[in-house]
Amino acid sequence: MVSAAASELRERRVWDELARIPDPEIPGISVVDLGVIGSVAVDDDRVRVELLPTFVGCPAIGVMQEQITERIGSLGIAPEVQVVVTMDPPWTSDRITAAGRERLRLSGFAPPAPLPAGPALGMLDELAVLPIAACPYCGSGNTTMENPFGPTLCRAIYHCADCRQPFEQFKRV
Amino acid sequence: MTAAGEPQPLDDATRHALAELLLALADDEFVIGFWDSEWTGIAPMLEEDVATSSIAQDEIGHARALYELLATLTDDDPDRIAYGREPDGYRHAALLDHARGDWAFSVARRHLYETADAVRLASLATSSYEPLALLAGKMRREETYHLLHADAWLQRLAGAPDASGRLADALRSLWPDAQEVFAPLAGEEVLDRAGILPTPLRALHADWQRQVRPVLEPITGPLPDAAPTLDGRERHGDDFRWLHGEFTMVARQEAGATW
Numbered sequence: 104m105v106s107a108a109a110s111e112l113r114e115r116r117v118w119d120e121l122a123r124i125p126d127p128e129i130p131g132i133s134v135v136d137l138g139v140i141g142s143v144a145v146d147d148d149r150v151r152v153e154l155l156p157t158f159v160g161c162p163a164i165g166v167m168q169e170q171i172t173e174r175i176g177s178l179g180i181a182p183e184v185q186v187v188v189t190m191d192p193p194w195t196s197d198r199i200t201a202a203g204r205e206r207l208r209l210s211g212f213a214p215p216a217p218l219p220a221g222p223a224l225g226m227l228d229e230l231a232v233l234p235i236a237a238c239p240y241c242g243s244g245n246t247t248m249e250n251p252f253g254p255t256l257c258r259a260i261y262h263c264a265d266c267r268q269p270f271e272q273f274k275r276v
Numbered sequence: 277m278t279a280a281g282e283p284q285p286l287d288d289a290t291r292h293a294l295a296e297l298l299l300a301l302a303d304d305e306f307v308i309g310f311w312d313s314e315w316t317g318i319a320p321m322l323e324e325d326v327a328t329s330s331i332a333q334d335e336i337g338h339a340r341a342l343y344e345l346l347a348t349l350t351d352d353d354p355d356r357i358a359y360g361r362e363p364d365g366y367r368h369a370a371l372l373d374h375a376r377g378d379w380a381f382s383v384a385r386r387h388l389y390e391t392a393d394a395v396r397l398a399s400l401a402t403s404s405y406e407p408l409a410l411l412a413g414k415m416r417r418e419e420t421y422h423l424l425h426a427d428a429w430l431q432r433l434a435g436a437p438d439a440s441g442r443l444a445d446a447l448r449s450l451w452p453d454a455q456e457v458f459a460p461l462a463g464e465e466v467l468d469r470a471g472i473l474p475t476p477l478r479a480l481h482a483d484w485q486r487q488v489r490p491v492l493e494p495i496t497g498p499l500p501d502a503a504p505t506l507d508g509r510e511r512h513g514d515d516f517r518w519l520h521g522e523f524t525m526v527a528r529q530e531a532g533a534t535w
Contacts, residue, residue: 160337252330
């Protein structure tokens with residue numbers, strides 16, 4: 104049995120290490136800033152990390168699990184590291200932290216627009232809600248979505264009419 | 277991947293019916309995902325190559341998550357369920373049994389499927405079986421992009437001289453089989469009572485028809501009355517047998533292979 108303070112300290116060390124683990128697809132942002140860490144729990148036997156996939160079919164999930172297991176294991180906090188993939192709570196693009204949004208922009212990605220507030224819209228009404236993105240290079244809002252699907256499941260392709268630069272947006276989802 | 281969520285105690289009848297539901301959902305996503313992947317490299321334009329490939333990856337990812345949920349319920353292996361069955365063991369709706377056809381045919385099928393899937397997922401997101409509710413809610417966010425894509429193409433082809441005829445023909449020919457997304461499942465009444473299926477399939481079907489007729493009929497003219505049939509998820513033809521041969525090729529050649 105450890106004191107609450109000691110337990111909290113160990114959890115803090117896990118969070119600090121997680122904040123240094125990059126997203127495998129966009130290395131400029133950490134898994135913490137991406138919002139994919141659901142929870143951290145530490146006891147004498149194990150460290151348990153809950154991982155929230157950005158997209159259900161995200162092929163980077165396995166890589167994230169391996170990296171987290173290895174890096175947290177090397178801290179020597181507990182004999183076992185368990186990385187559990189869960190959709191409770193579901194990851195949404197609103198989970199990206201303010202720092203994470205800035206890191207995305209510096210990596211050349213427009214951060215996702217905030218999700219609309221209020222109750223979910225009806226099936227075909229949602230079609231009218233086109234996401235918008237500010238150009239990560241010149242800041243212009245004079246942009247158009249070229250393709251809601253991009254090089255990975257979580258990215259859409261845009262074009263900036265002002266600086267004439269194509270860019271990607273981390274999808275709002 | 278490790279499935280999360282505390283297992284809920286289910287009696288045999290409920291577990292059996294839930295397994296039927298999960299298999300139908302998973303096979304729908306799995307099979308349409310593989311048909312979509314048939315456009316990779318040959319879609320009408322580069323942007324569509326990217327889009328259909330990305331959609332295919334989404335759908336097969338959804339299928340994987342559903343097969344994993346099913347495997348924990350039936351103490352099975354998700355890869356065996358996905359790749360280890362004979363063609364007759366698959367439970368995708370008849371809508372998904374056809375080859376991809378031309379672009380208008382693919383757009384027509386995708387629109388019929390995405391709208392039906394949206395109605396189904398909206399209900400399942402409130403399922404009393406929490407692992408399914410969470411997954412359906414998550415899938416729904418992603419499917420919104422597919423719906424947007426399918427509807428944009430539907431409208432685009434509907435306004436083009438040659439394409440509009442092909443689109444209307446495809447919609448009319450697929451209309452009867454599209455109903456089968458809501459085909460009755462064995463033991464469905466158990467799921468209705470338990471709140472696992474919060475809205476009966478019959479009611480979801482009526483809801484879907486009410487929403488899509490005003491969108492489709494300006495393109496097709498009046499669509500006939502049509503309803504799901506008992507074997508709507510069991511009619512498999514040569515198109516699917518060919519696709520099955522393709523997607524099981526690696527698993528058959530190298531049993532237990534991972535990639």
